Amino acid sequence: MNLHGALAGDKPVIDAKLCPGRRCEWWQVCEDCCPEGSIQVTDQGLEVDLESCVYCFACANLCVNMAGFKAIQRFDHLPTLGRRIADSALAAMMTKEEGKAFFLNFAMDISPSCDCYGWTDTPIVNGLGILASYDPVAVDKACIDMMNAAPGLLNSEAEEFGALEAGAKKLNLIKGKDIEAQIYGGVANGLGSADYAIEEVVLDRSQAAINTFYPEVRARKLKGMYAKKHPLKGLDTASFGRPTEGVTDPRHPKK
Structure with a gap:
Protein backbone atom coordinates (compact mmCIF):
# COMPACT_ATOMS: atom_id res chain seq x y z
CA MET A 1 0.00 0.00 0.00
CA ASN A 2 1.24 3.49 -0.82
CA LEU A 3 0.44 5.44 2.34
CA HIS A 4 1.25 8.72 0.61
CA GLY A 5 -1.42 8.18 -1.99
CA ALA A 6 -3.88 6.87 0.58
CA LEU A 7 -3.34 9.82 2.93
CA ALA A 8 -3.94 12.26 0.11
CA GLY A 9 -7.42 10.78 -0.19
CA ASP A 10 -7.75 10.72 -3.96
CA LYS A 11 -7.72 7.97 -6.55
CA PRO A 12 -5.02 7.26 -9.12
CA VAL A 13 -5.17 8.99 -12.48
CA ILE A 14 -5.41 6.57 -15.40
CA ASP A 15 -3.96 7.32 -18.83
CA ALA A 16 -4.87 4.09 -20.62
CA LYS A 17 -3.16 5.07 -23.88
CA LEU A 18 0.23 4.84 -22.13
CA CYS A 19 -0.32 1.19 -21.20
CA PRO A 20 1.10 -1.35 -23.70
CA GLY A 21 -1.30 -3.99 -22.41
CA ARG A 22 -0.06 -7.55 -22.18
CA ARG A 23 3.12 -6.58 -24.00
CA CYS A 24 4.26 -5.18 -20.64
CA GLU A 25 6.22 -7.80 -18.69
CA TRP A 26 4.50 -6.62 -15.49
CA TRP A 27 0.92 -6.97 -16.71
CA GLN A 28 0.05 -10.02 -14.57
CA VAL A 29 1.55 -8.42 -11.46
CA CYS A 53 -10.76 1.44 -5.97
CA VAL A 54 -9.74 1.64 -2.30
CA TYR A 55 -6.93 4.20 -2.73
CA CYS A 56 -4.07 1.79 -1.99
CA PHE A 57 -1.95 3.03 -4.95
CA ALA A 58 -0.20 -0.33 -5.30
CA CYS A 59 -0.84 -0.21 -9.05
CA ALA A 60 0.58 3.31 -9.35
CA ASN A 61 3.77 2.28 -7.55
CA LEU A 62 4.16 -0.69 -9.87
CA CYS A 63 3.39 1.17 -13.10
CA VAL A 64 5.63 4.17 -12.37
CA ASN A 65 8.55 2.60 -10.53
CA MET A 66 8.77 -0.94 -11.91
CA ALA A 67 7.21 -0.92 -15.36
CA GLY A 68 8.12 2.70 -16.09
CA PHE A 69 5.07 3.46 -18.24
CA LYS A 70 3.27 5.91 -15.91
CA ALA A 71 -0.13 4.81 -17.20
CA ILE A 72 -1.37 4.80 -13.58
CA GLN A 73 -0.10 7.57 -11.36
CA ARG A 74 -0.88 10.67 -9.37
CA PHE A 75 1.79 13.20 -8.47
CA ASP A 76 -0.52 16.17 -7.92
CA HIS A 77 -1.55 14.78 -4.53
CA LEU A 78 1.58 16.12 -2.78
CA PRO A 79 0.12 19.40 -1.42
CA THR A 80 -2.89 17.59 0.03
CA LEU A 81 -0.63 14.88 1.38
CA GLY A 82 1.57 17.43 3.15
CA ARG A 83 -1.36 18.98 4.97
CA ARG A 84 -2.73 15.61 6.01
CA ILE A 85 0.66 14.53 7.34
CA ALA A 86 0.62 17.70 9.45
CA ASP A 87 -2.84 16.77 10.75
CA SER A 88 -1.64 13.26 11.59
CA ALA A 89 1.38 14.69 13.40
CA LEU A 90 -0.90 16.98 15.42
CA ALA A 91 -3.05 13.99 16.42
CA ALA A 92 0.08 12.18 17.64
CA MET A 93 1.28 15.24 19.58
CA MET A 94 -2.08 15.56 21.33
CA THR A 95 -1.34 12.26 23.07
CA LYS A 96 1.85 13.68 24.64
CA GLU A 97 2.37 15.93 27.61
CA GLU A 98 3.50 19.41 26.65
CA GLY A 99 7.27 19.65 26.55
CA LYS A 100 7.73 15.87 26.50
CA ALA A 101 8.42 15.58 22.77
CA PHE A 102 11.69 16.68 21.19
CA PHE A 103 12.60 16.60 17.52
CA LEU A 104 15.95 15.87 15.87
CA ASN A 105 16.53 16.28 12.14
CA PHE A 106 19.68 14.64 10.82
CA ALA A 107 20.06 16.80 7.71
CA MET A 108 22.73 14.72 6.03
CA ASP A 109 22.79 12.82 2.73
CA ILE A 110 19.69 14.70 1.60
CA SER A 111 18.40 12.70 -1.35
CA PRO A 112 15.66 13.89 -3.71
CA SER A 113 13.23 11.06 -2.94
CA CYS A 114 11.55 10.14 0.33
CA ASP A 115 12.29 7.06 2.41
CA CYS A 116 9.32 5.11 1.03
CA TYR A 117 11.44 4.32 -2.01
CA GLY A 118 13.62 1.23 -1.90
CA TRP A 119 16.70 3.10 -3.09
CA THR A 120 18.57 6.32 -2.55
CA ASP A 121 20.18 8.80 -4.93
CA THR A 122 23.04 11.27 -5.05
CA PRO A 123 22.54 13.92 -2.33
CA ILE A 124 21.33 17.21 -3.78
CA VAL A 125 23.29 19.35 -1.26
CA ASN A 126 26.11 18.77 1.19
CA GLY A 127 25.25 17.73 4.73
CA LEU A 128 23.74 20.54 6.79
CA GLY A 129 24.18 19.11 10.28
CA ILE A 130 21.83 18.05 13.07
CA LEU A 131 18.95 20.36 13.98
CA ALA A 132 16.91 20.05 17.18
CA SER A 133 13.78 21.74 18.49
CA TYR A 134 10.66 21.26 20.58
CA ASP A 135 8.73 22.60 17.57
CA PRO A 136 8.41 20.07 14.70
CA VAL A 137 7.29 22.71 12.20
CA ALA A 138 10.11 25.15 12.98
CA VAL A 139 12.82 22.49 12.74
CA ASP A 140 11.49 21.27 9.38
CA LYS A 141 11.23 24.82 8.06
CA ALA A 142 14.82 25.54 9.15
CA CYS A 143 16.03 22.43 7.31
CA ILE A 144 14.21 23.43 4.13
CA ASP A 145 15.59 26.98 4.26
CA MET A 146 19.16 25.76 4.87
CA MET A 147 18.85 23.28 2.02
CA ASN A 148 17.63 25.99 -0.35
CA ALA A 149 20.38 28.39 0.73
CA ALA A 150 23.09 25.81 -0.01
CA PRO A 151 24.53 25.28 -3.50
CA GLY A 152 23.33 22.12 -5.21
CA LEU A 153 25.67 19.24 -5.99
CA LEU A 154 26.78 18.28 -9.47
CA ASN A 155 25.68 14.92 -10.87
CA SER A 156 22.53 15.02 -8.76
CA GLU A 157 18.91 15.85 -9.53
CA ALA A 158 19.71 19.40 -8.43
CA GLU A 159 21.78 19.72 -11.62
CA GLU A 160 19.26 17.80 -13.73
CA PHE A 161 16.38 20.10 -12.73
CA GLY A 162 18.27 23.40 -12.68
CA ALA A 163 18.47 23.76 -8.90
CA LEU A 164 22.22 24.21 -8.46
CA GLU A 165 22.21 27.87 -7.45
CA ALA A 166 22.28 28.87 -3.79
CA GLY A 167 18.81 30.17 -3.01
CA ALA A 168 17.04 27.92 -5.50
CA LYS A 169 14.09 26.05 -4.04
CA LYS A 170 15.65 22.66 -4.57
CA LEU A 171 12.83 20.18 -4.05
CA ASN A 172 10.18 22.49 -5.51
CA LEU A 173 12.11 22.48 -8.79
CA ILE A 174 12.84 18.76 -8.66
CA LYS A 175 9.30 17.68 -7.75
CA GLY A 176 7.45 20.41 -9.60
CA LYS A 177 5.34 21.07 -6.49
CA ASP A 178 5.52 23.29 -3.43
CA ILE A 179 6.95 20.87 -0.88
CA GLU A 180 6.26 23.30 1.98
CA ALA A 181 2.57 22.37 2.04
CA GLN A 182 3.34 20.32 5.14
CA ILE A 183 4.74 23.46 6.80
CA TYR A 184 1.66 25.49 5.88
CA GLY A 185 -0.58 22.74 7.26
CA GLY A 186 1.37 22.56 10.52
CA VAL A 187 1.07 26.31 11.03
CA ALA A 188 -2.64 26.34 10.14
CA ASN A 189 -3.61 23.52 12.51
CA GLY A 190 -1.52 24.84 15.41
CA LEU A 191 1.11 22.09 15.37
CA GLY A 192 3.91 24.66 15.43
CA SER A 193 5.39 27.83 13.99
CA ALA A 194 7.38 28.50 10.84
CA ASP A 195 9.35 31.20 12.69
CA TYR A 196 12.65 30.17 14.20
CA ALA A 197 16.08 31.36 15.30
CA ILE A 198 19.09 29.08 14.94
CA GLU A 199 21.48 28.79 17.87
CA GLU A 200 24.66 26.99 16.94
CA VAL A 201 26.02 24.57 19.51
CA VAL A 202 29.81 24.56 19.53
CA LEU A 203 31.16 21.05 19.86
CA ASP A 204 33.64 20.68 22.72
CA ARG A 205 36.12 17.98 21.79
CA SER A 206 38.35 18.45 24.83
CA GLN A 207 39.36 15.55 27.04
CA ALA A 208 37.64 17.28 29.95
CA ALA A 209 34.32 17.23 28.07
CA ILE A 210 34.76 13.56 27.23
CA ASN A 211 35.46 12.77 30.88
CA THR A 212 32.37 14.74 31.92
CA PHE A 213 29.86 13.21 29.53
CA TYR A 214 31.35 9.73 29.20
CA PRO A 215 32.59 8.83 32.68
CA GLU A 216 31.88 5.14 32.23
CA VAL A 217 33.57 4.55 28.90
CA ARG A 218 34.18 0.84 28.59
CA ALA A 219 37.76 1.31 27.43
CA ARG A 220 38.60 3.23 30.61
CA LYS A 221 37.28 0.39 32.75
CA LEU A 222 39.15 -2.22 30.75
CA LYS A 223 42.43 -0.31 30.88
CA GLY A 224 42.78 -0.77 34.63
CA MET A 225 41.76 -4.40 34.46
CA TYR A 226 44.13 -5.19 31.61
CA ALA A 227 47.01 -3.52 33.45
CA LYS A 228 46.68 -6.24 36.08
CA LYS A 229 45.73 -9.21 33.93
CA HIS A 230 45.69 -8.86 30.17
CA PRO A 231 43.82 -11.69 28.40
CA LEU A 232 46.71 -12.12 25.92
CA LYS A 233 49.44 -12.15 28.56
CA GLY A 234 51.64 -15.21 28.06
CA LEU A 235 50.58 -15.68 24.44
CA ASP A 236 52.43 -14.98 21.25
CA THR A 237 49.88 -12.79 19.50
CA ALA A 238 51.67 -13.24 16.19
CA SER A 239 50.74 -16.92 16.28
CA PHE A 240 46.99 -16.29 16.56
CA GLY A 241 46.84 -16.92 20.29
CA ARG A 242 48.68 -20.23 20.39
CA PRO A 243 51.15 -20.51 23.30
CA THR A 244 54.74 -20.35 22.10
CA GLU A 245 57.21 -22.70 23.73
CA GLY A 246 59.70 -20.87 25.89
CA VAL A 247 57.82 -17.54 25.76
CA THR A 248 56.33 -16.49 29.09
CA ASP A 249 55.86 -12.74 28.58
CA PRO A 250 55.76 -11.91 24.86
CA ARG A 251 56.39 -8.35 23.73
CA HIS A 252 56.40 -6.62 20.39
CA PRO A 253 59.92 -7.01 18.97
CA LYS A 254 60.17 -3.26 18.28
CA LYS A 255 59.04 -2.15 21.74
Missing part, protein backbone atom coordinates in the same frame (compact mmCIF):
# COMPACT_ATOMS: atom_id res chain seq x y z
CA CYS A 30 -0.44 -5.29 -12.27
CA GLU A 31 -3.70 -7.24 -12.22
CA ASP A 32 -2.75 -9.25 -9.15
CA CYS A 33 -1.60 -6.28 -7.05
CA CYS A 34 -5.13 -4.85 -6.78
CA PRO A 35 -6.85 -6.15 -3.62
CA GLU A 36 -10.27 -5.41 -5.13
CA GLY A 37 -9.68 -6.95 -8.55
CA SER A 38 -10.35 -3.57 -10.15
CA ILE A 39 -7.66 -3.89 -12.83
CA GLN A 40 -7.92 -5.78 -16.08
CA VAL A 41 -5.06 -5.76 -18.57
CA THR A 42 -5.94 -6.77 -22.11
CA ASP A 43 -4.01 -7.06 -25.33
CA GLN A 44 -5.26 -3.57 -26.18
CA GLY A 45 -4.38 -1.88 -22.90
CA LEU A 46 -5.76 -1.14 -19.46
CA GLU A 47 -9.22 -1.20 -17.92
CA VAL A 48 -9.69 0.04 -14.35
CA ASP A 49 -12.90 0.15 -12.31
CA LEU A 50 -12.35 3.27 -10.19
CA GLU A 51 -15.67 2.73 -8.40
CA SER A 52 -14.18 -0.21 -6.50
Whole structure:
Protein backbone atom coordinates (compact mmCIF):
# COMPACT_ATOMS: atom_id res chain seq x y z
CA MET A 1 0.00 0.00 0.00
CA ASN A 2 1.24 3.49 -0.82
CA LEU A 3 0.44 5.44 2.34
CA HIS A 4 1.25 8.72 0.61
CA GLY A 5 -1.42 8.18 -1.99
CA ALA A 6 -3.88 6.87 0.58
CA LEU A 7 -3.34 9.82 2.93
CA ALA A 8 -3.94 12.26 0.11
CA GLY A 9 -7.42 10.78 -0.19
CA ASP A 10 -7.75 10.72 -3.96
CA LYS A 11 -7.72 7.97 -6.55
CA PRO A 12 -5.02 7.26 -9.12
CA VAL A 13 -5.17 8.99 -12.48
CA ILE A 14 -5.41 6.57 -15.40
CA ASP A 15 -3.96 7.32 -18.83
CA ALA A 16 -4.87 4.09 -20.62
CA LYS A 17 -3.16 5.07 -23.88
CA LEU A 18 0.23 4.84 -22.13
CA CYS A 19 -0.32 1.19 -21.20
CA PRO A 20 1.10 -1.35 -23.70
CA GLY A 21 -1.30 -3.99 -22.41
CA ARG A 22 -0.06 -7.55 -22.18
CA ARG A 23 3.12 -6.58 -24.00
CA CYS A 24 4.26 -5.18 -20.64
CA GLU A 25 6.22 -7.80 -18.69
CA TRP A 26 4.50 -6.62 -15.49
CA TRP A 27 0.92 -6.97 -16.71
CA GLN A 28 0.05 -10.02 -14.57
CA VAL A 29 1.55 -8.42 -11.46
CA CYS A 30 -0.44 -5.29 -12.27
CA GLU A 31 -3.70 -7.24 -12.22
CA ASP A 32 -2.75 -9.25 -9.15
CA CYS A 33 -1.60 -6.28 -7.05
CA CYS A 34 -5.13 -4.85 -6.78
CA PRO A 35 -6.85 -6.15 -3.62
CA GLU A 36 -10.27 -5.41 -5.13
CA GLY A 37 -9.68 -6.95 -8.55
CA SER A 38 -10.35 -3.57 -10.15
CA ILE A 39 -7.66 -3.89 -12.83
CA GLN A 40 -7.92 -5.78 -16.08
CA VAL A 41 -5.06 -5.76 -18.57
CA THR A 42 -5.94 -6.77 -22.11
CA ASP A 43 -4.01 -7.06 -25.33
CA GLN A 44 -5.26 -3.57 -26.18
CA GLY A 45 -4.38 -1.88 -22.90
CA LEU A 46 -5.76 -1.14 -19.46
CA GLU A 47 -9.22 -1.20 -17.92
CA VAL A 48 -9.69 0.04 -14.35
CA ASP A 49 -12.90 0.15 -12.31
CA LEU A 50 -12.35 3.27 -10.19
CA GLU A 51 -15.67 2.73 -8.40
CA SER A 52 -14.18 -0.21 -6.50
CA CYS A 53 -10.76 1.44 -5.97
CA VAL A 54 -9.74 1.64 -2.30
CA TYR A 55 -6.93 4.20 -2.73
CA CYS A 56 -4.07 1.79 -1.99
CA PHE A 57 -1.95 3.03 -4.95
CA ALA A 58 -0.20 -0.33 -5.30
CA CYS A 59 -0.84 -0.21 -9.05
CA ALA A 60 0.58 3.31 -9.35
CA ASN A 61 3.77 2.28 -7.55
CA LEU A 62 4.16 -0.69 -9.87
CA CYS A 63 3.39 1.17 -13.10
CA VAL A 64 5.63 4.17 -12.37
CA ASN A 65 8.55 2.60 -10.53
CA MET A 66 8.77 -0.94 -11.91
CA ALA A 67 7.21 -0.92 -15.36
CA GLY A 68 8.12 2.70 -16.09
CA PHE A 69 5.07 3.46 -18.24
CA LYS A 70 3.27 5.91 -15.91
CA ALA A 71 -0.13 4.81 -17.20
CA ILE A 72 -1.37 4.80 -13.58
CA GLN A 73 -0.10 7.57 -11.36
CA ARG A 74 -0.88 10.67 -9.37
CA PHE A 75 1.79 13.20 -8.47
CA ASP A 76 -0.52 16.17 -7.92
CA HIS A 77 -1.55 14.78 -4.53
CA LEU A 78 1.58 16.12 -2.78
CA PRO A 79 0.12 19.40 -1.42
CA THR A 80 -2.89 17.59 0.03
CA LEU A 81 -0.63 14.88 1.38
CA GLY A 82 1.57 17.43 3.15
CA ARG A 83 -1.36 18.98 4.97
CA ARG A 84 -2.73 15.61 6.01
CA ILE A 85 0.66 14.53 7.34
CA ALA A 86 0.62 17.70 9.45
CA ASP A 87 -2.84 16.77 10.75
CA SER A 88 -1.64 13.26 11.59
CA ALA A 89 1.38 14.69 13.40
CA LEU A 90 -0.90 16.98 15.42
CA ALA A 91 -3.05 13.99 16.42
CA ALA A 92 0.08 12.18 17.64
CA MET A 93 1.28 15.24 19.58
CA MET A 94 -2.08 15.56 21.33
CA THR A 95 -1.34 12.26 23.07
CA LYS A 96 1.85 13.68 24.64
CA GLU A 97 2.37 15.93 27.61
CA GLU A 98 3.50 19.41 26.65
CA GLY A 99 7.27 19.65 26.55
CA LYS A 100 7.73 15.87 26.50
CA ALA A 101 8.42 15.58 22.77
CA PHE A 102 11.69 16.68 21.19
CA PHE A 103 12.60 16.60 17.52
CA LEU A 104 15.95 15.87 15.87
CA ASN A 105 16.53 16.28 12.14
CA PHE A 106 19.68 14.64 10.82
CA ALA A 107 20.06 16.80 7.71
CA MET A 108 22.73 14.72 6.03
CA ASP A 109 22.79 12.82 2.73
CA ILE A 110 19.69 14.70 1.60
CA SER A 111 18.40 12.70 -1.35
CA PRO A 112 15.66 13.89 -3.71
CA SER A 113 13.23 11.06 -2.94
CA CYS A 114 11.55 10.14 0.33
CA ASP A 115 12.29 7.06 2.41
CA CYS A 116 9.32 5.11 1.03
CA TYR A 117 11.44 4.32 -2.01
CA GLY A 118 13.62 1.23 -1.90
CA TRP A 119 16.70 3.10 -3.09
CA THR A 120 18.57 6.32 -2.55
CA ASP A 121 20.18 8.80 -4.93
CA THR A 122 23.04 11.27 -5.05
CA PRO A 123 22.54 13.92 -2.33
CA ILE A 124 21.33 17.21 -3.78
CA VAL A 125 23.29 19.35 -1.26
CA ASN A 126 26.11 18.77 1.19
CA GLY A 127 25.25 17.73 4.73
CA LEU A 128 23.74 20.54 6.79
CA GLY A 129 24.18 19.11 10.28
CA ILE A 130 21.83 18.05 13.07
CA LEU A 131 18.95 20.36 13.98
CA ALA A 132 16.91 20.05 17.18
CA SER A 133 13.78 21.74 18.49
CA TYR A 134 10.66 21.26 20.58
CA ASP A 135 8.73 22.60 17.57
CA PRO A 136 8.41 20.07 14.70
CA VAL A 137 7.29 22.71 12.20
CA ALA A 138 10.11 25.15 12.98
CA VAL A 139 12.82 22.49 12.74
CA ASP A 140 11.49 21.27 9.38
CA LYS A 141 11.23 24.82 8.06
CA ALA A 142 14.82 25.54 9.15
CA CYS A 143 16.03 22.43 7.31
CA ILE A 144 14.21 23.43 4.13
CA ASP A 145 15.59 26.98 4.26
CA MET A 146 19.16 25.76 4.87
CA MET A 147 18.85 23.28 2.02
CA ASN A 148 17.63 25.99 -0.35
CA ALA A 149 20.38 28.39 0.73
CA ALA A 150 23.09 25.81 -0.01
CA PRO A 151 24.53 25.28 -3.50
CA GLY A 152 23.33 22.12 -5.21
CA LEU A 153 25.67 19.24 -5.99
CA LEU A 154 26.78 18.28 -9.47
CA ASN A 155 25.68 14.92 -10.87
CA SER A 156 22.53 15.02 -8.76
CA GLU A 157 18.91 15.85 -9.53
CA ALA A 158 19.71 19.40 -8.43
CA GLU A 159 21.78 19.72 -11.62
CA GLU A 160 19.26 17.80 -13.73
CA PHE A 161 16.38 20.10 -12.73
CA GLY A 162 18.27 23.40 -12.68
CA ALA A 163 18.47 23.76 -8.90
CA LEU A 164 22.22 24.21 -8.46
CA GLU A 165 22.21 27.87 -7.45
CA ALA A 166 22.28 28.87 -3.79
CA GLY A 167 18.81 30.17 -3.01
CA ALA A 168 17.04 27.92 -5.50
CA LYS A 169 14.09 26.05 -4.04
CA LYS A 170 15.65 22.66 -4.57
CA LEU A 171 12.83 20.18 -4.05
CA ASN A 172 10.18 22.49 -5.51
CA LEU A 173 12.11 22.48 -8.79
CA ILE A 174 12.84 18.76 -8.66
CA LYS A 175 9.30 17.68 -7.75
CA GLY A 176 7.45 20.41 -9.60
CA LYS A 177 5.34 21.07 -6.49
CA ASP A 178 5.52 23.29 -3.43
CA ILE A 179 6.95 20.87 -0.88
CA GLU A 180 6.26 23.30 1.98
CA ALA A 181 2.57 22.37 2.04
CA GLN A 182 3.34 20.32 5.14
CA ILE A 183 4.74 23.46 6.80
CA TYR A 184 1.66 25.49 5.88
CA GLY A 185 -0.58 22.74 7.26
CA GLY A 186 1.37 22.56 10.52
CA VAL A 187 1.07 26.31 11.03
CA ALA A 188 -2.64 26.34 10.14
CA ASN A 189 -3.61 23.52 12.51
CA GLY A 190 -1.52 24.84 15.41
CA LEU A 191 1.11 22.09 15.37
CA GLY A 192 3.91 24.66 15.43
CA SER A 193 5.39 27.83 13.99
CA ALA A 194 7.38 28.50 10.84
CA ASP A 195 9.35 31.20 12.69
CA TYR A 196 12.65 30.17 14.20
CA ALA A 197 16.08 31.36 15.30
CA ILE A 198 19.09 29.08 14.94
CA GLU A 199 21.48 28.79 17.87
CA GLU A 200 24.66 26.99 16.94
CA VAL A 201 26.02 24.57 19.51
CA VAL A 202 29.81 24.56 19.53
CA LEU A 203 31.16 21.05 19.86
CA ASP A 204 33.64 20.68 22.72
CA ARG A 205 36.12 17.98 21.79
CA SER A 206 38.35 18.45 24.83
CA GLN A 207 39.36 15.55 27.04
CA ALA A 208 37.64 17.28 29.95
CA ALA A 209 34.32 17.23 28.07
CA ILE A 210 34.76 13.56 27.23
CA ASN A 211 35.46 12.77 30.88
CA THR A 212 32.37 14.74 31.92
CA PHE A 213 29.86 13.21 29.53
CA TYR A 214 31.35 9.73 29.20
CA PRO A 215 32.59 8.83 32.68
CA GLU A 216 31.88 5.14 32.23
CA VAL A 217 33.57 4.55 28.90
CA ARG A 218 34.18 0.84 28.59
CA ALA A 219 37.76 1.31 27.43
CA ARG A 220 38.60 3.23 30.61
CA LYS A 221 37.28 0.39 32.75
CA LEU A 222 39.15 -2.22 30.75
CA LYS A 223 42.43 -0.31 30.88
CA GLY A 224 42.78 -0.77 34.63
CA MET A 225 41.76 -4.40 34.46
CA TYR A 226 44.13 -5.19 31.61
CA ALA A 227 47.01 -3.52 33.45
CA LYS A 228 46.68 -6.24 36.08
CA LYS A 229 45.73 -9.21 33.93
CA HIS A 230 45.69 -8.86 30.17
CA PRO A 231 43.82 -11.69 28.40
CA LEU A 232 46.71 -12.12 25.92
CA LYS A 233 49.44 -12.15 28.56
CA GLY A 234 51.64 -15.21 28.06
CA LEU A 235 50.58 -15.68 24.44
CA ASP A 236 52.43 -14.98 21.25
CA THR A 237 49.88 -12.79 19.50
CA ALA A 238 51.67 -13.24 16.19
CA SER A 239 50.74 -16.92 16.28
CA PHE A 240 46.99 -16.29 16.56
CA GLY A 241 46.84 -16.92 20.29
CA ARG A 242 48.68 -20.23 20.39
CA PRO A 243 51.15 -20.51 23.30
CA THR A 244 54.74 -20.35 22.10
CA GLU A 245 57.21 -22.70 23.73
CA GLY A 246 59.70 -20.87 25.89
CA VAL A 247 57.82 -17.54 25.76
CA THR A 248 56.33 -16.49 29.09
CA ASP A 249 55.86 -12.74 28.58
CA PRO A 250 55.76 -11.91 24.86
CA ARG A 251 56.39 -8.35 23.73
CA HIS A 252 56.40 -6.62 20.39
CA PRO A 253 59.92 -7.01 18.97
CA LYS A 254 60.17 -3.26 18.28
CA LYS A 255 59.04 -2.15 21.74
